[in-house]
Every structure is written in structure tokens, then in C-alpha cells.
Amino acid sequence: MTTTRTQVAIVGGGPAGLLLSHLLHVADIDSIVLDTRTHHRIATTHRAGILEQDSVRLLTDSGASDRVLVDGHEHEGIDLRFDGVSHRIDFRRHADASCWLYPQTDVFLDLHACRTRDDGDLRYGLGDTDIHDVDDHPYVTYTDDDGSVHRVDADIVVGADGSRSMCRASVRGATQYFREYPFAWFGVMVAAPPSAPELIYARHRDGFALISQRTADVQRMYFQCDAAEDPSTWSDDRIWEQLRTRLSGHDGFELEHGAVLEKSVLPFRSFVQTPLRSGRLLLVGDAGHTVPPTGAKGLNLALADVRVLAEVLERAFTTADFDVLSQYSDRALARVWKAQHFSYWMTTMLHRLPDTSDFDEQRQLAELTSIVGSDSGSAYLAEGYTGWPTTGRP
Numbered sequence: 001m002t003t004t005r006t007q008v009a010i011v012g013g014g015p016a017g018l019l020l021s022h023l024l025h026v027a028d029i030d031s032i033v034l035d036t037r038t039h040h041r042i043a044t045t046h047r048a049g050i051l052e053q054d055s056v057r058l059l060t061d062s063g064a065s066d067r068v069l070v071d072g073h074e075h076e077g078i079d080l081r082f083d084g085v086s087h088r089i090d091f092r093r094h095a096d097a098s099c100w101l102y103p104q105t106d107v108f109l110d111l112h113a114c115r116t117r118d119d120g121d122l123r124y125g126l127g128d129t130d131i132h133d134v135d136d137h138p139y140v141t142y143t144d145d146d147g148s149v150h151r152v153d154a155d156i157v158v159g160a161d162g163s164r165s166m167c168r169a170s171v172r173g174a175t176q177y178f179r180e181y182p183f184a185w186f187g188v189m190v191a192a193p194p195s196a197p198e199l200i201y202a203r204h205r206d207g208f209a210l211i212s213q214r215t216a217d218v219q220r221m222y223f224q225c226d227a228a229e230d231p232s233t234w235s236d237d238r239i240w241e242q243l244r245t246r247l248s249g250h251d252g253f254e255l256e257h258g259a260v261l262e263k264s265v266l267p268f269r270s271f272v273q274t275p276l277r278s279g280r281l282l283l284v285g286d287a288g289h290t291v292p293p294t295g296a297k298g299l300n301l302a303l304a305d306v307r308v309l310a311e312v313l314e315r316a317f318t319t320a321d322f323d324v325l326s327q328y329s330d331r332a333l334a335r336v337w338k339a340q341h342f343s344y345w346m347t348t349m350l351h352r353l354p355d356t357s358d359f360d361e362q363r364q365l366a367e368l369t370s371i372v373g374s375d376s377g378s379a380y381l382a383e384g385y386t387g388w389p390t391t392g393r394p
């Protein structure tokens with residue numbers, strides 16, 4: 001068995017783990033990033049595509065990525081579409097803010113390139129990763145391709161290993177909060193030009209639909225479906241029929257069509273585990289909490305966790321006082337719960353529940369009418385969507 005030593009062992013080499021490794025490197029703290037997935041698998045798994053403005057600032061100010069400002073697209077609003085008419089929520093006007101369309105896979109590629117450029121120790125495609133002794137002398141073990149066992153000793157272990165986190169189980173005495181939803185999203189990547197300059201969140205009596213974008217000739221779209229839906233049984237025509245119906249209306253809007261390049265069904269749930277720390281183990285991002293995708297908060301929350309954690313770790317290492325680690329969980333969770341509420345609220349305002357009554361439907365339409373018809377309602381949505389400030393304590 002080979003043994004390596006580092007200050008921070010980061011389990012999970014997605015955007016959260018890599019950004020943490022980068023911020024620690026800038027603060028002169030060394031880390032090793034360990035992931036059971038391959039680089040290829042992470043780079044080809046489609047995730048959401050919206051960055052809050054403070055996420056963009058964090059990536060650019062820390063020197064991790066300037067490409068977001070070149071290849072990303074700034075969006076200053078979204079359309080809420082219901083009763084066949086689109087209503088724009090103007091982020092600039094209501095929150096003096098914007099967000100950026102920039103896919104998570106690109107964030108990953110930028111951060112990976114940044115850490116590689118700085119000679120970061122990144123280990124992907126590992127087998128049997130496990131964490132040990134998180135209360136006193138934490139270490140991580142894994143096997144490599146030829147089956148030999150490696151050990152990484154660290155002062156701190158960070159679980160950045162996503163929604164199926166292995167690290168999560170090592171937090172002693174944790175409380176878990178769950179909310180399941182009786183539906184899922186059918187996601188497609190299609191070869192078509194954009195249908196609108198910004199994203200469209202549509203509420204229809206058949207269910208929700210979202211028109212997002214990727215490039216000039218590839219778009220990302222979703223529609224609400226049954227959680228047990230099998231995407232392989234859906235023809236392109238059937239998919240377009242659903243999307244057309246849910247976006248139909250009388251304001252002249254037309255959906256651009258094209259070949260369906262990829263299709264999948266996305267799980268849908270809200271989850272929080274508290275606390276996010278046990279001894280020398282700390283959880284960031286989906287390892288500690290999951291949001292439904294309405295509002296695209298998942299990646300943004302993970303990056304906000306990392307920002308707080310990097311600051312706390314820097315203080316711990318410069319003062320050699322690891323008691324400051326106790327601040328992390330509460331500081332991160334304040335934002336997590338706000339985002340939980342926002343994602344839940346956007347979800348329930350726009351989706352159809354299986355046993356919806358006529359009353360529920362009229363109430364839902366009245367809620368949407370109130371939001372788009374009121375400056376304070378629109379400001380509430382705009383603030384939440386573009387992200388609450390990350391500077392200072394929440």
C-alpha cells in the first residue's frame with residue numbers, strides 16, 4: 001500500500017471539488033482530488049446551465065475561468081409563460097442583477113484545466129474509495145486499476161461526491177430532511193436554433209415545460225413527466241408534440257424544431273442533511289443537499305458552499321485552530337434552506353400535481369398573475385433566481 005499526505009483530501013472531482021482545490025491552492029493549502037468517475041464521464045453528463053452572478057464572479061475573480069464571460073451568455077430575465085402568454089421577469093429592473101447561461105460541463109472543463117495548469121493532484125477513475133477515522137486522523141483509501149490499495153492521509157476530508165455521496169454516511173447523528181415529488185423532468189438536447197433570447201418557464205394544464213439553450217444550434221428543453229417514464233420509448237414526434245402543446249398560446253410564440261440528440265429522465269427531490277460536518281469531515285454541494293432543478297440552484301449552491309468552506313479552512317490552517325470548522329455548517333445551511341424554499345416554490349408554482357382540482361389550478365394561475373403583475377412579486381423571483389449576495393455572512 002502506498003501512502004501520500006496532504007492537507008485536504010477532496011472526495012469528488014466535479015465542479016465543487018475542483019473549485020475548492022483551486023481556492024485552497026490560491027491560499028497555499030495543498031489538496032488531492034479523488035473521484036471514482038472518469039473525467040470523460042463527468043464531462044459528458046448533462047447538468048443545468050445557469051450560473052448566478054456571484055458564481056460567475058467567484059469563477060472569474062479567483063482566476064478559475066474567464067471563458068464564462070466569452071462563451072457564456074448573460075441573461076437579464078426569464079419568461080414565465082401561462083395561459084398561452086409569456087410574461088418577462090426583468091432581473092435588471094427588479095433586482096439590478098443578471099445570471100449567465102453557461103453549462104455545468106463547461107464549468108467542470110474550465111476548473112479541470114485550471115487545476116491541471118497549476119499541477120494539481122487530480123486522481124480520477126478510482127476504485128473502492130472509502131474514508132476512515134474522520135474524528136481524529138482522517139484518511140482516504142482507494143484501489144487503482146491493477147487492484148493495489150492507496151492511502152491518502154489528510155488533516156481534513158471534504159465530501160464533494162454528489163447526490164449519491166459515500167461520505168455523507170460518516171456524519172454522525174445527522175438529521176435528514178426529504179421531500180419527494182410525484183413527477184420528474186424529461187430532458188432533451190435538440191439540434192435547433194434558440195426559440196427565444198432567454199429561458200421560458202411554462203405552466204400548462206398538462207404540466208410544466210422549460211425551454212433553455214446551449215449553443216447557436218443546440219438547445220436544451222424539458223417537460224414534466226411521470227417519474228417511471230422510459231425515454232427510449234419516446235419518438236421525436238411524441239416529444240415535440242408534448243413540447244408544442246405546453247408552449248402553445250396566442251401571442252405568436254413558435255418553438256424551433258430539430259432532431260432530438262439525447263433524451264433522459266431526471267430525478268426530482270429536495271434533500272438536506274444537517275449538520276454538514278462531523279469532526280474533520282465536511283460536506284459540500286449535492287453530498288449534503290439536493291434541490292429540484294426548477295430554478296437551477298444545484299451548482300450555484302455547491303459553489304457557494306465551497307466559497308464559505310475555503311474561507312473557513314484558510315482560517316483553520318493559518319491559525320492552526322480547527323475549532324473554526326464549527327462555523328461552516330450553519331453558514332452554508334442558511335443559504336441552502338433559502339434555495340430549498342426557492343426551488344420548492346418555483347416547482348410547485350409551475351408543475352401539475354397528479355390530483356390537482358379546478359380550485360388548485362385557478363389558485364396556481366392567480367399566484368403566477370400576482371408575481372408577474374406586482375413589482376414586489378417580480379423582485380422576489382428575480383432576487384432568488386439571480387442569487388442572494390454571497391459576500392459577508394448570510
Ligand code: PHB
Pocket residue numbers: 047048049050199210212213220293294295296
Ligand atoms: C438547463 O439549461 O439545463 C436548465 C436551466 C434552468 C433550469 C434548469 C435547467 O431551471
